[in-house]
Amino acid sequence: MSNCFEELAVRASELKLCFYCSNSLPASNQEHIFNASWAGSHQTRQLICNECNQSFSTIVDRAFLIYTSFIMNAWSFKGKRHQSIPIISRLEGNYLIEAGAKLRLKEPLIEKETQPNGQITSKISFNSRGEAKRWLKGDAESYLGIALSQEEQDEIIRQAKSRSEDAQPQKASANLNLQEQYRSATHTILKCLAFFIPDLAYHEQTKQVREFARYARGDWQLFAVEAEQHLSLADIPVSLLGVHHNSVEIYWCSYLRMVIGVVTILDRVKRAVVIAKDYSGPDRVLYVFEDTHGSGKPPRAFQAEINSQDFSMPIIGIQYFASPTRINHVFQSELLGLTTIYYPIDALTAKLMKTIEDVNQISVQVDEKIVEKYREAVLDFFTNLGKVLGKSIDLDKVLSKMSDYGFETLTHRFAGRNCCDMEFESSVDQIFQNLLNQYFG
Known part of the structure; x- marks a missing residue:
């Protein structure tokens, strides 16, 4: 060469x-x-x-902030001059995105439902019970237009729970x-x-x-x-x-x-x-x-x-x-691909890598238990990926492909070696990359 x-x-x-x-x-x-x-x-x-x-x-x-903010948010790391991991707040709708691509309500979400008897009920969602308590003490009455009884307030607090959710593809269009x-x-x-x-x-x-x-x-x-x-x-x-x-x-x-x-x-x-x-x-x-x-x-x-x-x-x-049409197609498609494909994959992959790091801290040597934990983590990744992309992923097919790519041989090949062994890590990475290529290559 x-x-x-x-x-x-x-x-x-x-x-x-x-x-x-x-x-x-x-x-x-x-x-x-x-x-x-x-x-x-x-x-x-x-x-x-x-x-x-x-x-x-x-x-x-x-x-390039519109790109790097999404990438760094998904992988939960910040630049040298950043005070914190970037938060994605300029989104339409009810959510902003916290570190690790976690969706979080911008404000209490009130969803009204009409019951079979014609009665209209309201469901109020919060990010946490603490947020519900603060809201009830402050803006609740002016927001709802009515005063709530103590019993109603207690019920809202009881039902309040974290609405933090995993990564979702995000619509993105910007004046670049x-x-x-x-x-x-x-x-x-x-x-x-x-x-x-x-x-x-x-x-x-x-x-x-x-x-x-x-x-x-x-x-x-x-x-x-x-x-x-x-x-x-x-x-x-x-x-x-x-x-x-x-x-x-x-x-x-x-x-x-x-x-x-x-x-x-x-x-x-x-x-x-x-x-x-x-x-x-x-x-x-x-x-x-x-x-x-x-x-x-x-x-x-x-x-x-x-x-x-x-x-x-x-x-x-x-x-x-060559043309404005070509320019718009190239750069808007790039941004759309980043936010609808790479962004959720990155966020879920970062979560997978963190799970594997946690597993490695429990036992540092490669054995059947470690490899089984890896298998569970990979299947969890594809389960969540199917949810965020709105498509069914056949886990039996994933298992079959994992076997084809050499996952079942990991214990035999690396038994007793350190989980941080470069060759072992490289083999695991390659298997996972092959799986991603199977679905997105």
Whole structure:
């Protein structure tokens, strides 16, 4: 595949001037490589000056929040600058979504029913008994228009119970600021480039895209492309079982005579940008990635030089967004897919992973009891998935597929080994991923 494959050293300290405006470095304020709202955690003063940093901090840095809020909510984790896990409150209807994709009533829910005798009864729902007590002491009389007897109040409190429910697909339609999304993506690509190959961040070939990122000069459609990655180094560590990485891949492609950057946010959202044109030289790929769990460690980068003769197709294919209809279809479909498919799957998968972690704390060695607990957790996952997606999932078929994918051999293969053994965890992850692919592949 490649003539060379190497890990690159961090070279950001070589930058003496901001690659946008040429102000002196280092800056007094730190800048995230991958945005804090994407759960990026590493910061540096070596890339851009305070003024340029501040210019991105409002609109541009918030361009992907509608996506990242759903992802981080489902997996119950927060970014470095977040006070808490994002809550999804801008929804139509009676609910907001708390951490872990739990639906919670925004206010008491009154549902009226007409009985066979014509009498109208009201059922009042709360998130908890404590909430019911507070409501009865405060807004109940003005809300209902009548005073309740003590007996009626006691009955409401008695019936009050948590209405927290598992993840549900969410309808999502938004006025997406694509100009700012692509500025944010471009800014991240340039920072990764400057962090590991600083001379290219200053290169005349990147001047136009730098001015787009920093000063919004030029239409976003001049830089934005749809990318088909025939060779993606990011596919190696990424699975459906987590949102553990943000990454950037930069392709030097002789076939296109372009340099293309692809940003992947939380393993879920991709944006591809033309970084430079009129490229001539060898085909190569730079892969930069950072974990999303607050380690603070700097991104790592690997570079591969590609022998294009070994491939029947180019390493990456692109197309520009040709029409408003195409643009609307691509980006609204992406958002809809995230909130109606990935979001509930992510939330239930995170719950499954937490169950497995709890099982592993009870007994650390692989045995029949542990594997049986895993089986129960997987079946519970598919039971709940059927509920939230409104479709029947045949659990016998799930069990049969689990067997086909090697679940029944886990005890024999790994008996006595630690549940955190990398090979064992990888085998379990692969079985579960195969099951998801069976239903959503």
